[in-house]
Amino acid sequence: MTTAGEASAFGILGGTFDPVHEGHLALAREALRELDLDHVLFVPNADPPHKQDQVITPAIDREAMVALAIELEAGLRLSRIELDRPGPSYAVDTVAELAARARREGRPEPWFVMSAEVLDDFETWRQPARILQLCRIAVAPRPGAEPLDDRWVEARFPGRGSRFAFLPGPELDIASTTIRERVARGEPIDTLVPAPVRRYIAEHGLYRMHAPAR
Numbered sequence: 425m426t427t428a429g430e431a432s433a434f435g436i437l438g439g440t441f442d443p444v445h446e447g448h449l450a451l452a453r454e455a456l457r458e459l460d461l462d463h464v465l466f467v468p469n470a471d472p473p474h475k476q477d478q479v480i481t482p483a484i485d486r487e488a489m490v491a492l493a494i495e496l497e498a499g500l501r502l503s504r505i506e507l508d509r510p511g512p513s514y515a516v517d518t519v520a521e522l523a524a525r526a527r528r529e530g531r532p533e534p535w536f537v538m539s540a541e542v543l544d545d546f547e548t549w550r551q552p553a554r555i556l557q558l559c560r561i562a563v564a565p566r567p568g569a570e571p572l573d574d575r576w577v578e579a580r581f582p583g584r585g586s587r588f589a590f591l592p593g594p595e596l597d598i599a600s601t602t603i604r605e606r607v608a609r610g611e612p613i614d615t616l617v618p619a620p621v622r623r624y625i626a627e628h629g630l631y632r633m634h635a636p637a638r
Contacts, residue, residue, distance in 0.1 A: 533560055
Protein backbone atom coordinates (compact mmCIF):
# COMPACT_ATOMS: atom_id res chain seq x y z
CA MET A 425 0.00 0.00 0.00
CA THR A 426 1.12 3.54 -0.69
CA THR A 427 1.22 6.10 2.11
CA ALA A 428 -0.51 9.46 2.10
CA GLY A 429 1.08 11.79 -0.40
CA GLU A 430 2.97 9.03 -2.17
CA ALA A 431 2.24 8.39 -5.83
CA SER A 432 1.19 4.83 -6.61
CA ALA A 433 3.19 2.48 -8.79
CA PHE A 434 1.99 1.53 -12.24
CA GLY A 435 2.03 -1.83 -14.00
CA ILE A 436 3.41 -2.87 -17.38
CA LEU A 437 1.62 -5.54 -19.40
CA GLY A 438 3.48 -6.23 -22.62
CA GLY A 439 2.62 -8.58 -25.43
CA THR A 440 1.88 -9.05 -29.08
CA PHE A 441 -1.88 -8.81 -28.36
CA ASP A 442 -2.73 -10.65 -31.57
CA PRO A 443 -5.50 -10.22 -30.59
CA VAL A 444 -5.96 -8.76 -27.12
CA HIS A 445 -8.48 -10.89 -25.22
CA GLU A 446 -10.45 -11.23 -21.99
CA GLY A 447 -7.54 -13.00 -20.30
CA HIS A 448 -5.31 -9.97 -20.79
CA LEU A 449 -7.98 -7.69 -19.36
CA ALA A 450 -8.60 -9.95 -16.37
CA LEU A 451 -4.87 -10.07 -15.63
CA ALA A 452 -4.58 -6.28 -15.78
CA ARG A 453 -7.58 -5.85 -13.46
CA GLU A 454 -6.15 -8.38 -11.01
CA ALA A 455 -2.80 -6.59 -10.87
CA LEU A 456 -4.50 -3.20 -10.55
CA ARG A 457 -6.45 -4.41 -7.54
CA GLU A 458 -3.97 -6.70 -5.77
CA LEU A 459 -0.95 -4.39 -6.11
CA ASP A 460 -2.84 -1.14 -5.50
CA LEU A 461 -1.60 0.28 -8.80
CA ASP A 462 -2.43 3.68 -10.22
CA HIS A 463 -2.80 2.18 -13.70
CA VAL A 464 -1.64 -0.64 -15.93
CA LEU A 465 -0.01 0.13 -19.27
CA PHE A 466 -0.78 -2.17 -22.18
CA VAL A 467 2.40 -2.19 -24.28
CA PRO A 468 1.94 -3.81 -27.72
CA ASN A 469 5.15 -5.14 -29.28
CA ALA A 470 6.15 -3.62 -32.59
CA ASP A 471 8.71 -6.25 -33.55
CA PRO A 472 8.65 -9.13 -31.03
CA PRO A 473 12.11 -10.79 -31.11
CA HIS A 474 10.71 -14.17 -29.99
CA LYS A 475 8.36 -14.32 -32.98
CA GLN A 476 10.70 -13.50 -35.86
CA ASP A 477 9.67 -16.67 -37.70
CA GLN A 478 5.94 -16.00 -37.37
CA VAL A 479 3.48 -13.88 -39.31
CA ILE A 480 2.24 -11.10 -37.04
CA THR A 481 -0.82 -8.93 -37.63
CA PRO A 482 0.23 -5.35 -38.48
CA ALA A 483 0.88 -3.19 -35.44
CA ILE A 484 -1.77 -0.67 -36.49
CA ASP A 485 -4.45 -3.36 -36.09
CA ARG A 486 -3.12 -4.74 -32.83
CA GLU A 487 -2.87 -1.24 -31.36
CA ALA A 488 -6.41 -0.44 -32.48
CA MET A 489 -7.78 -3.58 -30.84
CA VAL A 490 -6.07 -2.80 -27.54
CA ALA A 491 -7.44 0.75 -27.64
CA LEU A 492 -10.97 -0.59 -28.20
CA ALA A 493 -10.63 -3.23 -25.48
CA ILE A 494 -9.58 -0.80 -22.74
CA GLU A 495 -11.53 2.27 -23.82
CA LEU A 496 -14.04 1.98 -20.97
CA GLU A 497 -11.68 0.36 -18.45
CA ALA A 498 -10.68 2.69 -15.63
CA GLY A 499 -7.02 2.31 -14.80
CA LEU A 500 -5.99 0.63 -18.07
CA ARG A 501 -3.97 2.64 -20.57
CA LEU A 502 -2.32 2.09 -23.94
CA SER A 503 1.38 2.83 -24.40
CA ARG A 504 3.02 3.27 -27.81
CA ILE A 505 6.51 3.08 -26.36
CA GLU A 506 7.49 -0.01 -28.38
CA LEU A 507 5.49 0.95 -31.45
CA ASP A 508 7.38 4.25 -31.67
CA ARG A 509 10.82 2.73 -31.06
CA PRO A 510 12.63 1.25 -34.09
CA GLY A 511 14.14 -2.22 -34.03
CA PRO A 512 13.18 -5.34 -32.05
CA SER A 513 10.94 -4.78 -29.03
CA TYR A 514 13.15 -5.87 -26.15
CA ALA A 515 11.52 -5.71 -22.73
CA VAL A 516 14.68 -4.45 -21.03
CA ASP A 517 14.63 -1.28 -23.16
CA THR A 518 10.96 -0.67 -22.40
CA VAL A 519 11.38 -1.30 -18.68
CA ALA A 520 14.40 1.02 -18.51
CA GLU A 521 12.45 3.87 -20.09
CA LEU A 522 9.34 3.32 -17.99
CA ALA A 523 11.33 2.93 -14.75
CA ALA A 524 12.98 6.27 -15.50
CA ARG A 525 9.52 7.77 -16.05
CA ALA A 526 8.38 6.38 -12.69
CA ARG A 527 11.34 8.03 -10.95
CA ARG A 528 10.60 11.38 -12.60
CA GLU A 529 6.99 11.14 -11.43
CA GLY A 530 8.04 10.25 -7.87
CA ARG A 531 6.53 6.78 -8.08
CA PRO A 532 7.80 3.46 -6.71
CA GLU A 533 9.34 1.01 -9.14
CA PRO A 534 6.87 -0.27 -11.74
CA TRP A 535 5.51 -3.80 -11.77
CA PHE A 536 6.02 -5.96 -14.84
CA VAL A 537 2.87 -8.09 -15.02
CA MET A 538 3.03 -11.52 -16.64
CA SER A 539 1.66 -15.04 -16.52
CA ALA A 540 3.58 -17.94 -15.01
CA GLU A 541 3.97 -19.33 -18.52
CA VAL A 542 5.82 -16.18 -19.59
CA LEU A 543 7.93 -16.14 -16.42
CA ASP A 544 9.03 -19.71 -17.16
CA ASP A 545 10.93 -18.33 -20.19
CA PHE A 546 12.14 -15.16 -18.47
CA GLU A 547 15.74 -16.36 -18.19
CA THR A 548 15.98 -16.47 -22.01
CA TRP A 549 15.13 -12.78 -22.35
CA ARG A 550 17.72 -10.10 -23.01
CA GLN A 551 19.30 -8.97 -19.70
CA PRO A 552 16.80 -10.48 -17.25
CA ALA A 553 18.98 -9.45 -14.30
CA ARG A 554 18.78 -5.81 -15.39
CA ILE A 555 15.01 -6.07 -15.72
CA LEU A 556 14.87 -7.29 -12.11
CA GLN A 557 16.98 -4.29 -11.05
CA LEU A 558 14.61 -1.85 -12.73
CA CYS A 559 11.20 -3.26 -11.81
CA ARG A 560 9.36 -5.85 -9.79
CA ILE A 561 7.53 -8.76 -11.37
CA ALA A 562 3.93 -9.77 -10.67
CA VAL A 563 3.06 -13.30 -11.73
CA ALA A 564 -0.40 -14.73 -12.42
CA PRO A 565 -1.05 -18.48 -12.18
CA ARG A 566 -1.17 -20.69 -15.25
CA PRO A 567 -4.46 -22.65 -15.32
CA GLY A 568 -3.99 -26.40 -15.17
CA ALA A 569 -0.31 -26.23 -14.21
CA GLU A 570 1.61 -26.36 -10.97
CA PRO A 571 1.90 -22.79 -9.67
CA LEU A 572 5.27 -21.09 -9.54
CA ASP A 573 6.16 -19.90 -6.06
CA ASP A 574 8.94 -18.49 -3.91
CA ARG A 575 10.87 -21.77 -4.04
CA TRP A 576 10.85 -21.66 -7.83
CA VAL A 577 12.14 -18.08 -7.75
CA GLU A 578 14.90 -18.94 -5.28
CA ALA A 579 16.04 -21.81 -7.50
CA ARG A 580 16.15 -19.64 -10.63
CA PHE A 581 17.00 -16.23 -9.15
CA PRO A 582 18.74 -16.77 -5.78
CA GLY A 583 18.26 -13.93 -3.33
CA ARG A 584 15.82 -12.06 -5.57
CA GLY A 585 12.58 -13.29 -4.04
CA SER A 586 11.62 -9.79 -2.91
CA ARG A 587 11.42 -8.73 -6.56
CA PHE A 588 8.47 -11.06 -7.23
CA ALA A 589 4.83 -11.17 -6.17
CA PHE A 590 2.39 -13.97 -6.99
CA LEU A 591 -1.16 -12.95 -7.81
CA PRO A 592 -4.08 -15.18 -6.73
CA GLY A 593 -5.67 -15.07 -10.19
CA PRO A 594 -7.10 -14.81 -12.71
CA GLU A 595 -7.73 -18.42 -13.68
CA LEU A 596 -8.65 -17.81 -17.32
CA ASP A 597 -7.24 -20.20 -19.91
CA ILE A 598 -7.48 -18.08 -23.07
CA ALA A 599 -4.85 -17.92 -25.81
CA SER A 600 -4.59 -15.60 -28.79
CA THR A 601 -3.61 -18.60 -30.92
CA THR A 602 -6.94 -20.27 -30.12
CA ILE A 603 -8.84 -17.13 -31.06
CA ARG A 604 -7.07 -16.83 -34.41
CA GLU A 605 -7.77 -20.48 -35.16
CA ARG A 606 -11.44 -20.13 -34.26
CA VAL A 607 -11.84 -17.11 -36.52
CA ALA A 608 -10.14 -18.95 -39.38
CA ARG A 609 -12.64 -21.81 -38.95
CA GLY A 610 -15.59 -19.43 -38.75
CA GLU A 611 -16.31 -20.27 -35.11
CA PRO A 612 -17.60 -17.72 -32.56
CA ILE A 613 -15.26 -15.86 -30.21
CA ASP A 614 -17.90 -13.87 -28.34
CA THR A 615 -16.77 -14.99 -24.85
CA LEU A 616 -13.07 -14.67 -25.60
CA VAL A 617 -12.69 -11.04 -26.66
CA PRO A 618 -14.55 -7.81 -25.88
CA ALA A 619 -17.37 -7.00 -28.32
CA PRO A 620 -15.55 -4.02 -29.92
CA VAL A 621 -12.54 -6.24 -30.62
CA ARG A 622 -14.74 -8.95 -32.13
CA ARG A 623 -16.35 -6.37 -34.42
CA TYR A 624 -12.94 -4.98 -35.45
CA ILE A 625 -11.70 -8.46 -36.34
CA ALA A 626 -14.80 -9.09 -38.48
CA GLU A 627 -14.82 -5.68 -40.17
CA HIS A 628 -11.11 -5.84 -41.07
CA GLY A 629 -11.07 -9.49 -42.11
CA LEU A 630 -8.38 -10.44 -39.61
CA TYR A 631 -7.34 -14.07 -39.07
CA ARG A 632 -9.29 -15.44 -42.00
CA MET A 633 -7.58 -18.01 -44.19
CA HIS A 634 -7.75 -15.54 -47.09
CA ALA A 635 -8.17 -12.02 -45.73
CA PRO A 636 -9.41 -9.34 -48.12
CA ALA A 637 -6.95 -6.80 -49.48
CA ARG A 638 -6.47 -3.87 -47.12
